[in-house]
Amino acid sequence: xxxxxxxxxxxxxxxxxxxxxxxxxxxxxxxxxxxxxxxxxxxxxxxxxxxxxxxxxxxxxxxxxxxxxxxxxxxxxxxxxxxxxxxxxxxxxxxxxxxxxxxxxxxxxxxxxxxxxxxxxxxxxxxxxxxxxxxxxxxxxxxxxxxxxxxxxxxxxxxxxxxxxxxxxxxxxxxxxxxxxxxxxxxxxxxxxxxxxxxxxxxxxxx
Amino acid sequence: xxxxxxxxxxxxxxxxxxxxxxxxxxxxxxxxxxxxxxxxxxxxxxxxxxxxxxxxxxxxxxxxxxxxxxxxxxxxxxxxxxxxxxxxxxxxxxxxxxxxxxxxxxxxxxxxxxxxxxxxxxxxxxxxxxxxxxxxxxxxxxxxxxxxxxxxxxxxxxxxxxxxxxxxxxxxxxxxxxxxxxxxxxxxxxxxxxxxxxxxxxxxxxxxxxxxxxxxxxxxxxxxxxxxxxxxxxxxxxxxxxxxxxxxxxxxxxxxxxxxxxxxxxxxxxxxxxxxxxxxxxxxxxxxxxxxxxxxxxxxxxxxxxxxxxxxxxxxxxxxxxxxxxxxxxxxxxxxxxxxxxxxxxxxxxxxxxxxxxxxxxxxxxxxxxxxxxxxxxxxxxxxxxxxxxxxxxxxxxxxxxxxxxxxxxxxxxxxxxxxxxxxxxxxxxxxxxxxxxxxxxxxxxxxxxxxxxxxxxxxxxxxxxxxxxxxxxxxxxxxxxxxxxxxxxxxxxxxx
Numbered sequence: 001x002x003x004x005x006x007x008x009x010x011x012x013x014x015x016x017x018x019x020x021x022x023x024x025x026x027x028x029x030x031x032x033x034x035x036x037x038x039x040x041x042x043x044x045x046x047x048x049x050x051x052x053x054x055x056x057x058x059x060x061x062x063x064x065x066x067x068x069x070x071x072x073x074x075x076x077x078x079x080x081x082x083x084x085x086x087x088x089x090x091x092x093x094x095x096x097x098x099x100x101x102x103x104x105x106x107x108x109x110x111x112x113x114x115x116x117x118x119x120x121x122x123x124x125x126x127x128x129x130x131x132x133x134x135x136x137x138x139x140x141x142x143x144x145x146x147x148x149x150x151x152x153x154x155x156x157x158x159x160x161x162x163x164x165x166x167x168x169x170x171x172x173x174x175x176x177x178x179x180x181x182x183x184x185x186x187x188x189x190x191x192x193x194x195x196x197x198x199x200x201x202x203x204x205x206x207x
Numbered sequence: 208x209x210x211x212x213x214x215x216x217x218x219x220x221x222x223x224x225x226x227x228x229x230x231x232x233x234x235x236x237x238x239x240x241x242x243x244x245x246x247x248x249x250x251x252x253x254x255x256x257x258x259x260x261x262x263x264x265x266x267x268x269x270x271x272x273x274x275x276x277x278x279x280x281x282x283x284x285x286x287x288x289x290x291x292x293x294x295x296x297x298x299x300x301x302x303x304x305x306x307x308x309x310x311x312x313x314x315x316x317x318x319x320x321x322x323x324x325x326x327x328x329x330x331x332x333x334x335x336x337x338x339x340x341x342x343x344x345x346x347x348x349x350x351x352x353x354x355x356x357x358x359x360x361x362x363x364x365x366x367x368x369x370x371x372x373x374x375x376x377x378x379x380x381x382x383x384x385x386x387x388x389x390x391x392x393x394x395x396x397x398x399x400x401x402x403x404x405x406x407x408x409x410x411x412x413x414x415x416x417x418x419x420x421x422x423x424x425x426x427x428x429x430x431x432x433x434x435x436x437x438x439x440x441x442x443x444x445x446x447x448x449x450x451x452x453x454x455x456x457x458x459x460x461x462x463x464x465x466x467x468x469x470x471x472x473x474x475x476x477x478x479x480x481x482x483x484x485x486x487x488x489x490x491x492x493x494x495x496x497x498x499x500x501x502x503x504x505x506x507x508x509x510x511x512x513x514x515x516x517x518x519x520x521x522x523x524x525x526x527x528x529x530x531x532x533x534x535x536x537x538x539x540x541x542x543x544x545x546x547x548x549x550x551x552x553x554x555x556x557x558x559x560x561x562x563x564x565x566x567x568x569x570x571x572x573x574x575x576x577x578x579x580x581x582x583x584x585x586x587x588x589x590x591x592x593x594x595x596x597x598x599x600x601x602x603x604x605x606x607x608x609x610x611x612x613x614x615x616x617x618x619x620x621x622x623x624x625x626x627x628x629x630x631x632x633x634x635x636x637x638x639x640x641x642x643x644x645x646x647x648x649x650x651x652x653x654x655x656x657x658x659x660x661x662x663x664x665x666x667x668x669x670x671x672x673x674x675x676x677x678x679x680x681x682x683x684x685x686x687x688x689x690x691x692x693x694x695x696x697x698x699x700x701x702x703x704x
Contacts (some may be wrong), residue, residue, distance in 0.1 A: 022508050035556060038288045044643075047632070047634065048367075048370075048633075048634075051370075055373055058377070058380075062380055065394070065395065069392070069394060072392075076660075078663070079659055079663020079664065080655050082387070083390060083394060085391035085395065085650045085654075086383060086650075086654075087383055087395075090376050090379050091377050094373060098373060100369050101369045101370065106295060106343075109437060129425065129426045131426065134425070135421060135422055136422070136625065139600070140621065141619050143604075143617055146604070146617070151409075151605075158600075158601070159597050159598065162421075162593070162597040166430070166590075166592050177594075178594070179420075180259075181598070185598050185601065186601060193605060198249075199605075199609050201605065201606075
C-alpha cells in the first residue's frame with residue numbers, strides 16, 4: 001500500500017510538473033476550479049490549494065508507509081512505540097495541516113464565488129524562465145559528469161556554462177573573464193582540498 | 208595553577224597557532240558547504256603532532272572561528288555558512304540589501320564575541336554545578352525540551368502559520384529516511400543503499416538555501432543591479448545607544464545559547480533559531496523582525512556563540528560531546544592523552560585553565576580578524592552574482608561530497624534545492640523545515656527511550672518537574688502564537704475591508 005501510494009505520489013508530482021498539476025484527483029479538481037467560467041483564481045489562493053493538495057497526498061503516503069512498517073518490523077518491546085509511530089504521527093499532522101490549508105483557502109473562495117463578489121484576476125500565462133530550467137539541467141549534468149570526467153574538468157565546464165546562462169549575452173570581454181575564473185577556481189579548490197586537506201575528490205580522466 | 212595554565216597559552220607559538228586556527232575556521236565557516244565540523248575534522252591529524260596545549264588550542268580556534276564565520280555569508284550572500292547562522296540571515300540579509308552590510312557585519316561580529324566570552328566565563332566558574340544539572344535530564348526532559356523548541360516553529364513562520372507548521376513537519380519527515388533511532392529499522396530507503404544512511408544536515412541546509420539562490424539569480428537575471436555599499440562605519444557600526452538597547456536581548460540570547468548548547472544533540476544549529484524566535488516574542492515591535500533590524504542579528508549571533516561554552520561544559524566535565532564538532536574535539540583531546548570527565552579538573556588542572564585561556568584568546572582573535580576583514584568581506588557584494596554563486600555552488604558540491612565521501616549527498620543537495628525553490632515559490636518558510644530536520648532524531652529517540660523507561664506509560668513525560676515546565680511553556684507559546692496569528696489575520700481582513 002505504502003509503495004503503491006509512493007509511486008502514485010511521485011507520478012502525481014511528475015505529471016503535475018508536466019501538465020500543470022493534474023496528477024491527483026484533488027489537484028485536477030483545483031485545476032478545474034482555477035480556470036472555469038473565465039474566472040481566474042488569484043495566485044495566492046491557487047498556490048495554497050495546489051501545495052495543500054500535494055502535502056495532503058504526502059501526509060497520506062507517510063501514514064500508510066508507517067502502517068507498512070508495522071508489517072515488517074518486530075513488535076516493539078517494553079512499551080516502546082516502535083519505528084512506525086513517528087511516521088504515522090507526522091503523517092496525521094501533515095494531513096490535518098494540509099486539510100486546514102486547503103479549507104481555509106477554499107471556503108472563502110467558494111463563498112465569494114457564490115455571492116458573486118469574487119474579483120477575478122486577469123489570466124496570467126504560466127511563466128517558465130528558460131534560464132531557471134537551463135540552470136537545473138546544468139546542475140544535473142554537472143553531477144552526472146563529476147564522477148567519470150573528474151572534478152576539475154566538469155567544474156570548468158559547469159562554471160562557464162552557468163555564468164553564461166545567467167548573464168544571457170556574451171561579449172568577448174565577458175568570455176575572457178568567465179573563462180579565466182572557471183579555469184582558475186576549480187584548479188585552486190582541487191589543489192587545496194586534495195593536497196592540503198587530503199580529501200578525496202573525483203579525479204576522473206585527469207587522474 | 209591558574210597562572211601556569213593561562214601563561215602557557217600566551218607563548219608566541221600557541222598564539223600563532225590559535226590565530227591560524229581562527230582564520231581557517233572563519234574561512235570554513237563563511238564558505239557555504241564547508242562547516243566548522245569539517246575544519247576541525249581536517250585539522251585533527253595536524254593537531255596530533257603538536258604539543259598538548261598547542262594542539263588543543265588549534266582545535267578550539269577552529270571551533271570558534273568556524274561557528275562565527277557563518278555570519279559573513281549569511282549576511283552577504285543570503286546563504287548561511289553553517290547551521291548556526293540560519294537566523295542571522297533573516298535580518299542580516301535585508302540589512303545588506305538596504306546597503307547596511309557593514310553595520311550588520313559589525314553588530315554580528317561584536318555580539319558573537321560577547322556571546323563567546325559570556326559562555327567561556329560561565330564555563331570557567333560554573334562548569335561543575337551546571338553539568339550536574341544537565342545530568343538530571345532523562346529522556347522525558349529531552350523530549351519536553353525538543354517539543355518546546357519545535358513549538359517555536361510557529362513563531363518562525365512568516366505569514367501563514369499553517370504553512371510554517373507544514374514545513375516543520377516535512378523537515379521532521381525528511382530526517383526519518385534511513386535507519387530509525389534505537390533499533391536501526393530501515394525506513395523510506397526502499398532497498399536503496401545510499402538512502403539507508405539518511406540525508407546529511409549539510410546537503411539539506413545547503414540545498415535549501417544555496418540552490419534556490421542560484422535559481423532565483425537565474426530567474427531575475429535581468430533585474431540584478433548594483434547595490435549601494437555602506438563603508439562609512441565608525442567602530443562596530445552601531446551607536447552606544449543601540450548597544451545599550453540590545454543588552455537585555457543579548458543577555459537572554461546568551462542564556463538560551465548556553466542552555467541549548469549544554470544539551471547533547473541540540474546545539475548552535477538550534478539555539479540561534481530559538482533565540483531569534485524568543486527575541487521576536489519579547490520585542491515590542493515583532494513585526495519589524497525580518498525587515499533588517501539589528502535585534503535579529505544580535506539574538507542569533509550571541510546565542511550561537513554562547514552555545515560553544517555551553518557545549519564544552521558537558522564535554523569537559525562529563526566527557527559527553529553534544530554535537531559532531533565537540534565529538535571531534537573529544538577525539539582530539541583524547542589523542543593528546545587528556546581524558547575529559549569529572550577527573551579532568553583534578554588531574555589536569557593547568558590544562559583546563561589553558562583551555563579556558565585558549566578560548567578567550569581565540570574569541571579576541573576572532574573579533575580582531577573579522578572586524579579587520581569587514582571591508583574585504585563587503586567587497587564580495589561587488590562580485591557579479593552569476594560568478595559568485597556559480598563558484599559557491601562548486602564549493603557546495605565539494606562540501607557535500609567531502610562530508611561523507613559520496614556523490615549521493617551532492618545529488619540530494621540539488622534535489623532539496625529544487626524542493627526549496629518550489630516551497631519558497633509557494634510561500635512556505637524554510638527555517639521551520641531546517642529546525643524540524645535537526646530536531647527530528649532527538650525528538651524520536653527520546654520519546655521512544657522515555658516510553659521504554661516507563662514501560663509504555665506517557666504520564667512521566669507530564670509529571671516530571673522539568674519536563675512538565677517545558678511542556679507547559681511549549682503549550683502556552685504554541686497556542687499563544689496561534690491566537691496571535693488568528694487575531695492578526697482578522698485585523699488584516701478588517702483593514703482591507
